[in-house]
Amino acid sequence: MPLLFTAIGVILLLILIMGFKLNTFVSLVIVSFVVALLLGVPPENIVSSIESGLGGTLGHIGLIFGLGAMLGRLIADAGGSHRIAMTLINKFGKKKIQWAVVFASFIVGITLFYEVAFVLLIPIIFTIAKELNISIIKLGLPMSATLLATHSFLPPHPGATAVAAEYGANIGTVLIVGILIAIPTVVIAGIWYPRIAEKLMPGTFNRNRKIESIGEQLHFELEETPGFSISVFTAIFPVILMTIGAAVDMIQKTVGFADNGLIIFIHFIGNASTAIVISLLLAIYTMGIARKIPIKSMMNSCSSAINALGMLLLIIGGGGAFKQVLIEGGVGVYIAKLFEGSSISPILLAWTVAALLRIALGSGTVATLSTAGLVIPILSQTPDVNLVLVTLATGAGSCMASHVNDAAFWMVKEYMGMSMKETFATYSVISTITSIVGLGFIMILDLFI
Template sequence: MPLLMVAIGIVALLILIMGLKLNTFVSLIIVSFGVAILLGMPLEDIVGTIEAGLGGTLGHLALIFGLGAMLGKLITDAGGAQRIAMTFVNKFGEKNIQWAVVSASFVIGIALFFEVGLVLLIPIVFAISRELKVSILYLGIPMAAALSVTHGFLPPHPGPTVIAGEYGADLGEVLLYGIIISIPIVIVAGPIFTKMAQKLVPDSFTRQGDITSLGEQKKFKLDDTPKFGISVFTAMLPVILIAISTIITLIQEMAGIETNAFLSIVNLIGNASTAMVISLLVAMYTMGIARNIPVKTVMESCSTAIAQIGMMLLIIGGGGAFKQVLIDGGVGDYVAELFEGSTMSPILLAWLIAAILRISLGSATVAALTTVGLVIPLLGQSDVNLALMVLSTGAGSLIASHVNDAGFWMFKEYFGLTMKETFATWTLLETIISVLGLGFTLLLSLFV
């Protein structure tokens, strides 16, 4: 019965969002109330559960998400992202242009959220394709693959960050293992899959595409942008700080060294929130003050970044509220009982649940958070690595993006594709990333 109530809630969510065109956040809150009542939760506890889920999720994420948005905006507005992209293009040369786009998109994707990276890089991809007379999709698929992988697997992106917070996983471990699986996935889903797509839907590689909806793009003379080294350093600084802290902590555990003042400082600096604060302060200098940009202008960029992510924060909070209803309503315990004694790997189960929810709901974030609510009680029965659980849940939440996902329509319209071509390129691309993500995570589980 509890799973039936969840199914009714998911169908209701689909009707509210797709049928009635209701705002996703509002729909999530309505469904959270409805499912709580259907699950027989005491009426006086429902509001508290929803507030706890919303507050608990945002409490962990808001700082990292907000600072990350500001960091990305400063790098974009200063022209740092354009410098990174064009430097890779010039270094790799015309013959290896796909690898240039993949490399640039991966570095930029770590600093920028998926939609921001897409809007920033697509005009650059269009300009390169015109100059070199190659298909825009030939460059567009590797770009989308790199952005999607960083979005799905690497903190400080909201998906892996919020899942790690809910599971209680170490964010540094998630980052370390995420990078290990991301590199081969990007190679396969980018340049290698592009060759396959050219055989599947050759006509899609003749499309002209249309980016007029993106409006007037800010253009920079390359000499007026920050240098390549400082641009990459600023974009990668959060990852560098978190990674250093994680490696030192792993060495400490392996060597059996007791915690001391130095290690405490390292852990503080390597905490995701602290790393983002330090990175933002560095970006204010490297992307602003050092280039004689007034502090007022730098602050305007930060304010704009926060305004742009407000609704996304609410949607993540709404997903957290729904997740908490599933936990407090006993659905998670019911799933745990259902799989008690099962030989199925929790990693595979988390991926499977997230994949089903992603295909049903469209939103990767909502699918991931709902999965967390169902899977958390299972973790007490297993000694599975929590960082790998984060990656498998993230992988499942990426699968088969189709008509109920905004990313599907963005890719279709920007590259001028038909529905069939979008399914054969974008939907298949996301599915390959998801399945490879599961495969590499299971492989890693043999060693960690």
């Protein structure tokens, strides 16, 4: 019944948005109330559950999302995004620009959370699409697929890191093997599938769209823009800070040395929120003060970035409210009971449980961490299983079938100006391919290592 009620909630949401054309945020809140009642959440707890889900989601990404949007807008309004875009176009050419996007997204995505990397890259992707006069979807989908794979498979992302520790897998080995799996998976899900989808749905990929979440983009002559090196350095500065923090954290866990003042400082600046704040201050200097642009003008750019994000933030928060209702309604517990006493391969079990939890609950991180508790007892019964592959299988399952209870689904939809139907046919399928193909490569590796 919990899975049936979840399905009813998803169908009702689609009817409200696509059939009655109701505002997406309002629809998510209504459905959250209805599903909570169906799942038996006490009426006096429903409002607090919705509030905690909305607040928890925005509390996790609100600061990063808001400051990341400001950082992206400062770089864009100063012409830095234009310089990066034109350099990539000239270097790779129009025919290979998707590969350039995948390469850049992979580098950025190894360290940055999905939401942070998405917000930082989208202005550059939009600028490239505008210069080439192509739909942002042609470049946005490869970017999204790459970020999804790196977020799901690779440490230091929270799900992969935490579950590797729970299973007792070596984090460094998880990172190396994860990269080997992520690269071909991204090629299939992020390059090949969008090309197939474009042939099946040419209208979706050929329309240039007005995207309110990005806001109005300025036009620049190339000689008016900042240099390529300083533009890239400013854009990836959060990546640099978080990479240093993640590297020190991994070394500390491996070697086991104690904290000291330097280590604490590195952890502090390597935190996602701190890194974005520092990077925003850097952008104010490199993109503004150093180029004699008034502070007032830069603050106007920051304000416009936040103004464009208002409804998107509410929609993402609404998705978080729906997710929280499902968790408190016992959907995850119900799925756990389905697999009690299971004797299937730990790799397949980890993937299956994570995939079901992901579909039901929406959060890849929640699915990953919840799966660990179910799989660990089985690992003790199968000592010869490869813990690295079990970790990666859990990550692969955690990106299965992104849909309306996943914040990333709404980010992709709103930032790329797609309809619900188009988002299901593109990003939901891409996430499913990433999950299944990732599992396939894991099973192949299991034959040899």
